[in-house]
Amino acid sequence: MVTVAKNTLSVDTKERSLILWFDEVGIADIPLVGGKNASLGEMIRQLTPKGVNVPTGFATTAYAYRYFIESAGLDAQLRELFADLDVEDMKNLQERGKKARALLMHTPFPPELRQAIASAYETLCEPYNADTDVAVRSSATAEDLPDASFAGQQETYLNVVSVSGVLAACHRCFASLFTDRAISYRHTKGFDHFSVALAVGVQKMVRSDLASAGVMFSIETETGFKDAALITAAYGLGENVVQGNINPDEYYVFKPTLKAGFRPIIDKKLGSKELKMVYDDGSKFTKNILVPQVERGKFVLSDDEILQLANWACVIEDHYSRVNGYYTPMDIEWAKDGITNQLFIVQARPETVQSQKRGNILRSYRLVKTEEAAKSPQPLVTGRAIGEAISQGKVRLILDVNKIDQFQPGEVLVTDRTDPDWEPIMKRASAIITNSGGRTCHAAIIARELGVPAIVGCNKATEILTTGQEVTVSCAEGDEGLVYPGLLPFEVQEVLLENLPRTRTQILMNVGNPQEAFSLSAIPNDGVGLARTEFIIANQIQIHPMALIHYDDLKDEFVKEKINEITALYEDKPQYFVDRLAQGIGRIAAAFYPKPVIVRMSDFKSNEYANLLGGKQFEPDEENPMLGWRGAGRYYDPGYRQAFALECHAIKRVREEMGLTNVIPMIPFCRTPDEGRLVLAEMAKNGLHQGANGLQVYVMCELPNNVIMAEEFAEVFDGFSIGSNDLTQLTLGLDRDSALVARLFDERSQGVKRMVKMAIQTAKKCDRKIGICGQAPSDYPEFAQFLVEEGIDSISLNPDSVLKTMLEIAKVEARQI
Numbered sequence: 001m002v003t004v005a006k007n008t009l010s011v012d013t014k015e016r017s018l019i020l021w022f023d024e025v026g027i028a029d030i031p032l033v034g035g036k037n038a039s040l041g042e043m044i045r046q047l048t049p050k051g052v053n054v055p056t057g058f059a060t061t062a063y064a065y066r067y068f069i070e071s072a073g074l075d076a077q078l079r080e081l082f083a084d085l086d087v088e089d090m091k092n093l094q095e096r097g098k099k100a101r102a103l104l105m106h107t108p109f110p111p112e113l114r115q116a117i118a119s120a121y122e123t124l125c126e127p128y129n130a131d132t133d134v135a136v137r138s139s140a141t142a143e144d145l146p147d148a149s150f151a152g153q154q155e156t157y158l159n160v161v162s163v164s165g166v167l168a169a170c171h172r173c174f175a176s177l178f179t180d181r182a183i184s185y186r187h188t189k190g191f192d193h194f195s196v197a198l199a200v201g202v203q204k205m206v207r208s209d210l211a212s213a214g215v216m217f218s219i220e221t222e223t224g225f226k227d228a229a230l231i232t233a234a235y236g237l238g239e240n241v242v243q244g245n246i247n248p249d250e251y252y253v254f255k256p257t258l259k260a261g262f263r264p265i266i267d268k269k270l271g272s273k274e275l276k277m278v279y280d281d282g283s284k285f286t287k288n289i290l291v292p293q294v295e296r297g298k299f300v301l302s303d304d305e306i307l308q309l310a311n312w313a314c315v316i317e318d319h320y321s322r323v324n325g326y327y328t329p330m331d332i333e334w335a336k337d338g339i340t341n342q343l344f345i346v347q348a349r350p351e352t353v354q355s356q357k358r359g360n361i362l363r364s365y366r367l368v369k370t371e372e373a374a375k376s377p378q379p380l381v382t383g384r385a386i387g388e389a390i391s392q393g394k395v396r397l398i399l400d401v402n403k404i405d406q407f408q409p410g411e412v413l414v415t416d417r418t419d420p421d422w423e424p425i426m427k428r429a430s431a432i433i434t435n436s437g438g439r440t441c442h443a444a445i446i447a448r449e450l451g452v453p454a455i456v457g458c459n460k461a462t463e464i465l466t467t468g469q470e471v472t473v474s475c476a477e478g479d480e481g482l483v484y485p486g487l488l489p490f491e492v493q494e495v496l497l498e499n500l501p502r503t504r505t506q507i508l509m510n511v512g513n514p515q516e517a518f519s520l521s522a523i524p525n526d527g528v529g530l531a532r533t534e535f536i537i538a539n540q541i542q543i544h545p546m547a548l549i550h551y552d553d554l555k556d557e558f559v560k561e562k563i564n565e566i567t568a569l570y571e572d573k574p575q576y577f578v579d580r581l582a583q584g585i586g587r588i589a590a591a592f593y594p595k596p597v598i599v600r601m602s603d604f605k606s607n608e609y610a611n612l613l614g615g616k617q618f619e620p621d622e623e624n625p626m627l628g629w630r631g632a633g634r635y636y637d638p639g640y641r642q643a644f645a646l647e648c649h650a651i652k653r654v655r656e657e658m659g660l661t662n663v664i665p666m667i668p669f670c671r672t673p674d675e676g677r678l679v680l681a682e683m684a685k686n687g688l689h690q691g692a693n694g695l696q697v698y699v700m701c702e703l704p705n706n707v708i709m710a711e712e713f714a715e716v717f718d719g720f721s722i723g724s725n726d727l728t729q730l731t732l733g734l735d736r737d738s739a740l741v742a743r744l745f746d747e748r749s750q751g752v753k754r755m756v757k758m759a760i761q762t763a764k765k766c767d768r769k770i771g772i773c774g775q776a777p778s779d780y781p782e783f784a785q786f787l788v789e790e791g792i793d794s795i796s797l798n799p800d801s802v803l804k805t806m807l808e809i810a811k812v813e814a815r816q817i
Contacts, residue, residue: 018064018116022057022203027323033059034139034199039348047319052312053344057134057203058120060170062141064113065197068174072107078178079194087187090405090424093180100178109171117170118163121202131161133205133279135346136169138176141197154182154198158237158277159205159285166202173200181420188427206346209278209286210338212300213238214248215440216309217351218255218317219329221448222387222439222475224354225518226329228266228590229253229313232440233300235291236276238333238346244417244434244441245288247271247384247457249300253310254590257659264658265306266586267514270569271438272296272459297568308343309334316348329354331445353448360497362522365390365476366800368489377484381433381465383458385474385481386444388519390490391453392472393430395465412473414465418443426450431473433461433483455481478515495803500524501810505787506794507802508598510773514540514584517591520799524806527595527662528588529721529796530773533602533647536584538612541577542566545643547614548573559614566613574646581650582658589660596662598698598721598773598796601647603668605630626735631669631700636678648686655693666698666721671705676716690718701770702726707759714766721796722759724774728752747776748783760790769793777801781808788812 014020015032025033025041033041037059044054069075081099086092109117125132138154155176157169176182177198186193206213214233219226234241234248241248248271254264273296280287301309313332320328333347365388396411398404401421407413409428416435418426419442426432426443427450434443437456447454453475455461465471465483472488475481508529511517514536537545543563547554551573554560567576589597605625609615618639622628634640654660665688670676676699680690683697690697699706699713702723706713710720724747729736731752736745746752756772763770771794777784778801787795788809797805 016063017061018067018113019120020059020061021120022054022059022201025059027320031141032061032063032199034062034141034197034201035349036137036139036347037199037201038139040201040203042319042323043316043345043348047315050315052315053342055204055206055344055346056124057201058124059139059202060113060117060200062197062199064116065174065177065199068107068109068113071110074103074107075194077103082193085183085187087184087424093184093424097178097180097183100183101175104175104178105171109167114167117167117202121163121166124202124204128204133159133161134166135201135203135205136160136166136173137201137203137347138173139199139201140177140182141199154179156239157285158239159209159279170200170202174198179420181423184424185420203346206335206344207337207339208335209237209276211336211341212236213333213335213346214241214300216313216332216334217329217440218313218332219351219354220252220518221351221354221444222385222479223518223522225521225591226327227255227593228518229255229258229310230439231301231306231309231313231334232271232438234271234273234276235295235300236278236288237286238335239286240275240277240288241438241440242333242442243419244437244443244456245277246273246275246436246438247459248273248438248440250438251301251306252587253306254586254593254658254660255310255314256593257590258307258310259314260659262657262659263303263307264586264590264660265303265583266590266658267583268299270297270299271457273300299569305336305343312343312345316345320348320350331440362493362495362497364388364493365474365490366493367472367474367476368491370489377486377488379482379484380471381455381458381461381483383433383455383461383481384437384439384444385477385479386432386439386447386454386456387451387475389451389453390472390474390476390492391431392470392487392490395467395469395471397462397465397467399462412471414461416462417441418446426452431455433458433465433473435459435461453481455483458483478513478519480515497524500803500806503806503809504813505792505809506771507806507809508596508771508773508794508796509802510778510796510798511588514587516799517588521591523799523802525592525595525802526794528592528597529771529794530666531585531588531597531599533581533585533600534604534608536581537602537604540584541580542613543577544609544612544615544618545574545577545646546618546640547612548577549642549646550618554614555617556614559617563613577646578649578653581647582653585650585663586654586658586660589654589658589663592662593660594662596664597660598664598666598771599651600666600668600700601635601644603631624735626729626737632667632675632679633669633671635667636675636682641682644682645686648683648688652687655695661694664696664698664719666700667717668700668723669702669726670699670713671703673709673712673716676713680716698769700726701759701763702730702774704730704755707755707762710759710762711766714763714768717768719769720759720763720771722756722770722772722774724752724756724772724776727755727774728776731755747774748780748786753786756787757790760787760792764791771796777805781805784808785812789816 022041027042216231232248250269252267329351407425413429432454506526510530512532512535570576610619635644696718698719699717701720734741773796778798
């Protein structure tokens with residue numbers, strides 16, 4: 001993008017200029033040119049030398065707006081019009097807004113202002129061509145502040161050409177200071193309508209209509225996790241992403257190891273991306289066209305582009321944090337030029353929700369299971385969860401913004417999508433549900449700011465939910481939001497984190513679902529004692545690894561077609577397994593970095609493996625899978641060795657490409673030390689060498705033989721984790737899946753406790769770490785007390801047990817002093 005020479009028309013000082021070029025202003029100039037323009041100028045001046053591309057342009061100033069208002073005598077007329085404004089009365093609000101906008105639109109610009117805008121636009125065109133395409137964006141002097149975004153409150157126009165086109169767009173932007181939504185938002189945020197002025201940014205267009213665009217945040221938007229950047233992307237101009245017209249691709253990048261030179265893309269989600277906004281050759285500036293099906297099935301950005309954008313997010317966040325003197329996460333819009341294939345940053349503003357939350361309170365929501373409903377009912381609708389709360393109420397289905405006066409406070413708003421015109425009722429909703437949109441769409445941004453739970457991208461919510469229907473809206477179960485029928489009981493817990501004791505015994509967590517990892521990491525912890533790869537394989541991969549390796553030899557054509565559908569992006573089918581497993585493990589490891597994350601290699605039993613897609617062809621029919629072909633015994637066996645190699649490749653990628661060396665692989669159900677050596681040899685063949693790059697390998701201590709031969713196992717492995725479930729069943733000689741003997745299953749039995757005690761003592765003697773990751777300490781506080789008294793190094797708990805067990809452990813430790 002070319003930088004143009006200046007021909008600034010000013011009165012006598014910067015403060016009395018009608019026009020200022022972006023590279024003449026910085027973040028301190030918000031009162032002069034508004035938040036959007038000041039930020040563009042700041043980035044052009046300070047971050048272009050650091051490699052961040054920002055398109056050039058100029059701004060009409062706040063002085064120019066006030067000059068327009070005062071020279072035409074509009075101030076008194078506007079004040080009279082707003083004297084009896086009532087933003088809670090929709091009719092009153094709409095009438096005042098309409099009259100205010102008409103007043104500004106019917107008042108021509110002063111000749112000096114027309115000439116200043118025309119001259120600046122002609123100068124901007126010089127390096128390109130006459131009538132070059134520009135974006136014309138409103139930029140209020142009370143926007144893009146740390147606690148008020150004013151996102152989308154005023155108008156934006158894309159693909160504007162010619163002097164007359166730019167003048168008309170600037171005029172409409174001035175009038176948009178009095179849109180209904182902007183009036184309501186200013187009132188809610190406590191801003192005086194007449195102290196806010198409107199500047200306009202005129203910026204050279206990036207030809208993303210020929211490529212792609214989107215939004216990114218330098219913070220995880222739902223949980224406030226500071227170390228992840230979220231990038232959304234779709235084809236064409238970025239307005240569809242901002243407005244929530246489509247469900248975009250989503251990418252997560254881990255910032256700390258990115259800054260260290262690694263490639264930590266820890267999650268990629270394919271969006272449906274049905275529409276693409278492009279230039280319109282007719283009377284309108286832009287239009288939407290359908291995206292071909294083949295393009296919808298591809299990711300918009302390459303890995304290199306994802307990493308470049310994430311790097312820029314870090315550079316921008318670091319700069320604004322330094323300028324402000326406090327941590328300032330950023331909300332950023334980007335675009336890719338389809339002619340030059342260059343990426344650009346077209347806007348950047350402070351994130352206004354997570355950055356304002358108090359970090360010393362842990363608030364958690366959860367559905368309460370009752371005797372009548374031991375299991376949660378099946379959800380009616382699912383989509384992307386916005387926030388982490390639960391709410392409920394009666395549905396109000398509204399498809400036309402002109403009918404928002406039907407909405408009653410406390411109802412659940414259900415619609416296709418929202419834009420700023422919906423905001424007057426959004427603040428009254430108990431929850432918001434939309435068919436379209438991703439995490440960075442309008443509905444998501446405003447819902448976060450209002451503290452209202454929302455579920456976006458539900459696809460058919462308006463077809464399934466009906467007005468008057470009672471529903472419970474849950475955003476407290478990970479990335480996926482769920483709408484349940486009826487008013488389900490739920491509870492809210494608040495914990496002051498500074499009041500929690502820290503214990504000598506390390507408190508770790510058992511984590512299965514990568515989508516919950518960012519949220520769970522906020523609970524006080526010392527790491528992850530058990531990350532279950534089975535959850536990732538069953539839920540995010542769904543396919544038996546051997547079915548991917550031997551895809552061409554699959555006998556079941558239905559299975560083959562289904563696998564082909566799931567892995568459509570992959571010519572190399574096994575790579576799908578590696579990518580998805582690495583991303584799942586990577587997301588958990590990133591959430592808790594640099595604390596240890598112990599990842600158990602797959603421990604399905606053969607009947608469970610058989611339930612994976614394509615699994616039946618590769619699994620035996622065993623009489624007792626619990627004691628059969630599982631754990632370590634599979635890893636070096638010819639029937640599974642190739643699949644274990646894929647697991648190793650995923651771990652290797654997480655540690656070496658993503659830089660997440662806090663991952664410690666753990667081997668389950670290892671029957672003998674010799675078997676352990678065979679597994680380590682397989683790992684080494686696949687690039688995982690024990691001791692290299694700090695790699696430790698732990699073993700599950702869950703068989704009596706692991707306890708009896710603990711000294712010998714300590715010669716093979718770097719640490720132990722007691723699996724109390726299997727250790728109990730094998731010590732007591734019962735099948736934990738059998739209801740007939742379930743009454744006898746008790747980890748607190750003396751025999752089991754003696755085995756545990758012996759394991760701890762031997763591990764200590766051999767200078768090996770030992771923890772526990774089984775269910776017992778989560779269920780029984782007295783068992784946790786026993787473990788502490790025996791001197792165990794760490795206890796890994798289910799997330800909902802962490803806080804209460806931590807308090808119990810602190811009491812035990814206090815008594816020991």
